Amino acid sequence: MEDSVARIVVVEADDSVRDAIDNLLNDAIRFAGGALLSLEDGVDEVCIHGDDRGPGIPARFHA
DSSP: OOOOOOOOOOOSOOHHHHHHHHHHHHHHHHHHSOEEEEEEEOSSOEEEEEEEOSOOOOGGGOO
């Protein structure tokens, strides 16, 4: 599989939002070989949906 790079530009977001999106993408590439991220634009919010084929978080760490 070819390495691919995604670039997302976040406008008017604080550093924590940028860091969260960056971490999602980097973890998806590192642990799952990639992911499909989609954005849902709402009136006052944007939802980020992610789908990957990685191992996930072990059940013992689930809340």
